[in-house]
Amino acid sequence: MSTSSPSGRDVLRESIRGQRRDVGVGALLGSGHQIGEALVPVLIGVAIDQAVTDSDTGALLVCLGVLAVGYVALALSFRFGAMAGERAAARAEHTLRISLVRRILDPGGGAEEGRLPGALANIATEDAKRVGAVNMALMAGISALTGILTCAVVLLRMSLTLGLVVLLGTPVLLWLGHLLSKPLEHRSEAEQERAAHASAVAADLVTGLRILKGIGGESAAIARYRTTSRDSLGATLKAARAQAFQSGVVLALTGFLIAAVALVGGRLAAQGSISLGELVSAVGLALFLLGPLETLSWVNAELAQGRASATRIAEVVATPATITAGERSLSQPVRGAVRLDGVRHGGLRGVDLDVAPGELLGVVATDPAHAGDLLRCLARRTDPDTGTVALDGMSLRDLDPAELRTAMLVADHDADLFAGTVRENVTAAAPDGADPEQAMAAAGVTQVAQTLPDGEHTPVGERGHSLSGGQRQRVALARALAAERPVLVVHDPTTAVDAVTEARIAAGLREIRKGRTTILVTTSPALLSVTDRVVLLDEGRVTDTAPHAELIQRHEAYRTAVLA
Structure with missing residues (x-):
């Protein structure tokens, strides 16, 4: 987008500007098609006056030949014009989708706030498609207006009265169509909002399907989705009724205009002001007008829906980032010294920590919420309210989040897997040419692969649902280890594995991360026992730091958190 905070109009304008070449070519060819269509009744009228009335066989054959050539040209111009318009719509849709995904994945975050993933997916698909279709509508609208203008010029040459009927009646129809499109625009926006919400709820329910079955919550989930789906259906029907009403009224008014042209033409022919051939041409042109005027009605509807969708897209793109990028760069190589100085955020109360x-x-x-607050600060998904988090003496606020994440990786407890094989998931963030075998062995994925049908090449399914909870955790941990970041922060990576496997993973993790900074945010005794030291975060403050065995002896709060 050309502006940092675009409006719906900006989105539409950029969408059209980016495809102006195809839209221009399509409009030119479409206009040629409409001009040809408008001239067909004229040629028929000429044939009647010069060939049929005078019984001139030669003139009739010439007229028929011209009509044949004209129809070939009409077919070709329509085909290639429509192709250019569809190409413009598809490319604009693709460009919008890329812009939306880029904004959603921006390291500064913010786009996902207050929106479920399903809602964002709906905006990136349906809304982007509707805005892209505006290019096709614009091309068709220009072509239709050219056809109407051609019709008016021809009728003016026949009769000033006939031409004025078209020239004065068409702007009135366009104005009424624009007025009627306003309710459709509002209802279309509501329709897309409801549809996005229904998609989001459906995605949410599918994600938690196993949990719902485990707790017997299917009935409540079905009732929730039924209500949401019914609301979406109601909004869709309202939008459909608005579109049908607009189309019906415009079509009726179009019929009146065509009837007026035919009536005036008939009276002029009866008075001898125009010939029989010109009367046939006038009636044919009146019937021809039905096509362009219906097209303009469709264009109005497409523009109304496109404006509503463009507004929704603009809201996502214009969402302010949660964090801003700094201008400093990390010194190379990254040593991995991490320091928190007086950090206050959420439940954290002046945390001081040196790694x-x-x-x-x-x-x-001792409070899981405080662990989450710490992880968000370390990952720089948010900045502390007060205090600083620094890497190698440089405040994270001064760094670009994207560059920071090349040096520091925060692996969440509930990290998702992607559709693909086990190996593809492990190597997703690995450096080019890196061998993931050591990471897979350290995380216990090698043992997991031995139990799968195709080993490490077994597909894991969407979000890894074909794997057990413990298998998913091990693959996610292997992915974090294979990334080989100078600083790795891991949150509870072994909560779903057995004690023997957990001990083996703890030893492997210490071995593979030797010489690189690693922070384990966990309450697992097996993992804590292999650390150099442990920090106790109690009531939002660092209350002690010592080896695991010593803290067990010193603090009741530590024993409760770790051994309970």
Whole structure:
């Protein structure tokens, strides 16, 4: 988008400007088609006056030959004009979708706030498609207006009265069509909002299907979706009724205009002001007008829906980023020294913490919410309310989030897997040419692969649902290890694995991360036992730091968090 905070009009304008070449070519060819269509009744009238009335066989054959050539030209211009219009619509839709995905994935975040993934998916598909279709509608509208103008010019040459009927009646029809499109625009926006919400709820229910079955919540889930779907259906029907009303009224008014042209033409022919051939031409042109005027009615509807969808797209693109990018760059190589100084955010109350380069540090939070607050600050999904988080002496606020994530990876407890094989998931963030075998062995994925039909090449399904919870955790951990970041922060990576496997993973993790900074935010005794030291985060503050065994002896709160 050309502006940092685009409006719906900006989205439409950019969508059309980016495809102006195809829209122009399509409009030119479409206009040629409409001009040809308008001239067909004229040629027929000429044939009647010069060939049929005078019984001139030669003139009749010439007229028929001209009509044949004209129809070939009409077919070709329509075909290639429509192709250019469809290409413009498809490319604009693709460009919008890329812009939306880029904004949603922007390291600064913010686009997903207050929106379910299903709603964002609906905007990136249906709304982008409707805005892209505006290019086709614009091309068709220009062509239709050219056809109407041609019809008016021909009728003016026949009779000033006939030409004025068309020239004065068409603007009135266009104005009424624009007025009638306003309710459709509002209802179309509501329709898309409801449809997006229904898609979001459906995606949410499918994601948690196993949990719903486990707790017996299917009935409540079905009732929730039925209500949402019924609301979406109601909004869709209202939009359909508005579109039908607009189309019906415009069609009726178009019929009146055509009847007026035919009536005036008939009276002029009866008075001898125009010939029989010109009367036939006038009636044919009146019937021809039905096509362009119906097209303009459709264009009005498409523009109304496109404006509503463009507004929704603009809202996502214009969402302010949660964090802003700094202008400084990390010094290379990254040593991995992490420091928190007086950090206050959420439940954190002035956290001070130093992590030495290459240290394996455990963090135990007695309140899980405080662990989440710490992880968000370390990942720079948000900035602390006060205090600083620094990497190698440089505040994270001064760094670009995208560059930061090339040096520091925060692996969430509930990290999703992607559709693909086990190996493809592990290597998703690995450096080019890196061998993931060591990471897979350290995380226990090698053992997982041995139990799968195609080993590490077994598809994991959408979000890894074909794997068990423990298998998903191990693949996600292997992916984090294979990324080989100088600083790795891992949150509860082994909550779904057995004790033997957990101990093996703890040893493998310490070995593979030797010499690189690693922070384990966990309450797992097996993982904490292999750390260099552990920080106890109690009531939002760092209350002690020592090896795991010593903290068990010192603090009741630590024992409760780790051993309960």
